[in-house]
Amino acid sequence: MKRLPPLPALHTFLITAKCCNFTRAAEALHLTQGAVSRQISGLESHLGYRLFIRQARGLSLTPQGRELLPRIEQVFGLIEEAVTEVDARPRALQIKAPTCISRWLLPRLMHWQKERPDAPVQLTTTSAHGVDFQREDFDAAVIYGAHPGESVHAQHLFDEQLTPVCSPSMAAGEPRWHLDDLQKRMMLHPTLDKRDWALWLKAAGAKPNAVMQGQHFDTMDLAMTVASQSEGVAIGDWSLIGEDLDAGRLMMPFDLKVRTGAAYYLVSPKRTAVPGALMRLLDWLSEQAAERRRG
The missing domain is CATH 3.40.190.290 (D-Maltodextrin-Binding Protein; domain 2)
Incomplete structure (x- = not known):
């Protein structure tokens, strides 16, 4: 089974895909633009395909990126739901x-x-x-x-x-x-x-x-x-x-x-x-x- 990519890198991909801009993604993640760019590059190397098309005025998702995005959204949605439910239960x-x-x-x-x-x-x-x-x-x-x-x-x-x-x-x-x-x-x-x-x-x-x-x-x-x-x-x-x-x-x-x-x-x-x-x-x-x- 292929080794799964790091969870932080997937989260960075999710935020970057929503912003379609390294600078705005860096602001949302409280990282530098360079750190965001390196995480995306590392994730692409791990997966073996490109996720974004770099353009002069921003980013756009590749076909693989568009296919991956809703699934990653679902995963992080489930994580957020689980954490919220556990936090809501009285100790x-x-x-x-x-x-x-x-x-x-x-x-x-x-x-x-x-x-x-x-x-x-x-x-x-x-x-x-x-x-x-x-x-x-x-x-x-x-x-x-x-x-x-x-x-x-x-x-x-x-x-x-x-x-x-x-x-x-x-x-x-x-x-x-x-x-x-x-x-x-x-x-x-x-x-x-x-x-x-x-x-x-x-x-x-x-x-x-x-x-x-x-x-x-x-x-x-x-x-x-x-x-x-x-x-x-x-x-x-x-x-x-x-x-x-x-x-x-x-x-x-x-x-x-x-x-x-x-x-x-x-x-x-x-x-x-x-x-x-x-x-x-x-x-x-x-x-x-x-x-x-x-x-």
Whole structure:
């Protein structure tokens, strides 16, 4: 297959054919007249035939030039159309979040996407609880832990509040339990060190060692899913399970909610200008979190 001519030379041919004058073509291309003339000569040498007839008062196309021109126009028209279409598509906002907040965050992002198709969002979930905007290409992130400090813009979403949860069928008509009832059920642990259950049991005045056996999971979200299937009692974060409680997938057999000192924050890099779509999304998520805090 014959090697294709350089795209810049074809573009120069297109502009020159429309102007029929090297000088005017050079002005349109912001090149010198000599540069335009050399590009056309090089293109003619590559193709093996003349494209223009040089005349005293300008240029005229040869038969080959006239045949080639509409096809080159079509090619550059398609390129322009493709670039315009891609530029018109909104860039998806890149959001990072730990898996433990998925139960709260995913339904809201799906609602946002339905209401705001002009501001698409791409969510990346991870077991990590932080973000490094210097090394990670995200527009914003949800982080878990202590306040991130002044290096980023941070909006407080909610504090972690631990409480036992189970499926309504496991409650068996007993909406409120005594601590002794935990010994009759399998306990679901979202961490290997059992620290969440230990913290809650201590605050409830129970002896942790008596009821600390059970099944371990890698994430709190997975423990919540298993609990909703009547397989045990999990320790969950009240801030994240509002939809599960409202839908009847989970229930709280105890009123006690224990704050751990950790919290969820919505963070974004510090910059002089924040894209409008990102600012609207961050503000909306903050409003959603405020509603949950009030709930």
